[in-house]
Amino acid sequence: MGADAERHGAPRIARGGGQLPYHPLVPALLEVRDLTVHYTSGNGAPAVAVDELSLDVEEGEVVGLLGESGCGKTTLLLAILGLLPESAHVVKGSIRFRGRELRTLSGAELRGLRGAEVSIIFQEPALALNPVRRVGPQVAEVVRAHRRWSRRRCREEALSMLAEVGFTAPERVHDSYPHELSGGERQRVVIAQALACRPALILADEPTASLDSTTQAELRALLGALQSRFGLALLLVSHDLGALAALAHRVLVMYAGRLVEAGGPTQVFGDPLHPYSRGLLRALPRAPDPAGSREQRIPPPIPGMSPDPAHLPPGCAFEPRCPDRLPPCVERPPQETRLADGRHVRCFKYGG
Numbered sequence: 386m387g388a389d390a391e392r393h394g395a396p397r398i399a400r401g402g403g404q405l406p407y408h409p410l411v412p413a414l415l416e417v418r419d420l421t422v423h424y425t426s427g428n429g430a431p432a433v434a435v436d437e438l439s440l441d442v443e444e445g446e447v448v449g450l451l452g453e454s455g456c457g458k459t460t461l462l463l464a465i466l467g468l469l470p471e472s473a474h475v476v477k478g479s480i481r482f483r484g485r486e487l488r489t490l491s492g493a494e495l496r497g498l499r500g501a502e503v504s505i506i507f508q509e510p511a512l513a514l515n516p517v518r519r520v521g522p523q524v525a526e527v528v529r530a531h532r533r534w535s536r537r538r539c540r541e542e543a544l545s546m547l548a549e550v551g552f553t554a555p556e557r558v559h560d561s562y563p564h565e566l567s568g569g570e571r572q573r574v575v576i577a578q579a580l581a582c583r584p585a586l587i588l589a590d591e592p593t594a595s596l597d598s599t600t601q602a603e604l605r606a607l608l609g610a611l612q613s614r615f616g617l618a619l620l621l622v623s624h625d626l627g628a629l630a631a632l633a634h635r636v637l638v639m640y641a642g643r644l645v646e647a648g649g650p651t652q653v654f655g656d657p658l659h660p661y662s663r664g665l666l667r668a669l670p671r672a673p674d675p676a677g678s679r680e681q682r683i684p685p686p687i688p689g690m691s692p693d694p695a696h697l698p699p700g701c702a703f704e705p706r707c708p709d710r711l712p713p714c715v716e717r718p719p720q721e722t723r724l725a726d727g728r729h730v731r732c733f734k735y736g737g
Contacts, residue, residue, distance in 0.1 A: 412484050413441035414618050415465070415586055420478030422457070422464050422642075424694070432694040434460040434473065436642035442586065447612060447619040449633035449650065453665065455691060457642040458622045462588045465620075466505060467495045482586070501531040504579035508591040510571035513578075514563040520574045521547070521559030527581040546577040551607055569600035573607070580611065586618045593625055605631060624669060630654060638662045641692055641702035643718075648728035658730045660707045661687070701733070709734060 420438045423431040435457045442448050450458050463469050465480055467487065480487045482503060490498070499505075507513045514523060524543040528534060534542070540559075547555035550573040563571055572592065579587055592608070593601040605628045612619055612632065623629055629636055629650055636653040638646040638661065646659040657663045664687040689706035692698060698705065704714040711733045713719070719737030721729050731737070 412481070414444045414446075414483060415440075415442040415620070416479070416481040417441075417461075417465070418479040418481075420461070420464060420480065421476040422460050422469065422473055423476050424460075424473045426695040428695075430695045431476075433642050433697055434694060435464065436697075437478075438639075438642065438644055440637060440644065442618050442620055444585065445612075445616045445618055446635070447621060447633045449629035449636040450620065450622045450639060451624070451629065451636060451653075451665070452639035453687075453691060455694075456639045458639055459590055461639075462505060462590055462620070462622065465588060466499055466503060468505075497531070500527050500579075500584065501582045502584050503586045503588065504582075504584045505588040506572075506575055506579050506590065506592045508594050510568065510575045510595075511563065513575045514571060516563050519560055519562055520566070520571075521561075524559075524574065524577050524581055527578050531582050542581065543577070546581050547574070549580070549611070550574075550577045551603075567600075568596055569604065572596065572600075572604060576604075576607070576611070580615065580617075583615060584617075586620070589619060589621045589623070591622055591624070593623070593628065601625060602627070608632060626654060626666075626669060638665070641697065642694070643702065643731065644721075644729075645703070645731045646729065648726075652726070652728055658724075658728065658735065659703075659732050660709045660734075661703045664706075713737065 418439050420435055421433070422435040424434055426432040438461065440448070452458055460469070460473065464475055465487070467490070469475070475488060482498070487495070487498070514520060521540065521543050524546055525539040528539045528542045529536070532539070544555045544559055547558050552558045552573065558566065558570065558574065566574065593604050596604065605625065608619070609632050611617065619632070621629065621632060633650050635647060636650050637644050638653065638659060640661045646653060646657065646662045653662060654666065657666055668684050668686050670684055687706055692702050692705070698715070699717065700713070700715040701707070701718055704710050707714065713733050719731050719733045721731050722736035723729050724735065
């Protein structure tokens, strides 16, 4: 978001308040700059999935990414790892991990990076695991791909990781097939896979979305404990406000491929600035008030529809749905404004 000097100079917000130390001469663990990703639409026109997006993730930092389905969050994660489908391509931008430009790496170099230094946790564990193989060897093969270890040692490491993610009987789980485990257990196995080589950065794409509320809370606590134990950096895509509030140092709000607001979780959730952030937070499900009427218990949707990514408006992408639109909103997209409290917002109400 915005100019590099502003982006790098923005204070990092610590969980529970306060600021984390900022080291201007130390590059961030992950640096994404002006990234633009297009898909080829049915009529051949480019569909903009990620639009000139910039973000940093520091060593050991948890950054939450919030936005409606289809706003480009998953595409961003796939672009970072070089896993975009054939229908998508990076138009421009830079993706640097520990100062190394990932876009110029060969396929072999990217395979060496994935799992060893950067891992991903997908939303649906049933699709992430091979259904005809026992889960233990699937964890062990991640280790074997990056470590010159014996099969026995890789098996021992897989058992150790299964214990780390909360299994009290890791041997039983090791020898189980995915269908013999619950959804929450399968997701724990996927987390064990992601952590098997102790990567510095985890990309998590809605890791608890397909689970019941009790299991979500358990995995939320597990992710927090593992992040602290291993000093992981985490880029967490989630609609789970509880997870973001508990885990994130910073929360980024994304709309139509762009970041529209960034700040600490208490700032973004307690006092959202961008009209989209306010509407999104009102629209997300939350615990009902037993005394309220049925109408009061149903969260109000944001009016209108997300823009067609193949035909984005010339101005602010949120303008057709915005209750606070101003004359400049239809003419050009707003630029990022950095506020005195360290927050960033892309809206003409705050300068633009």
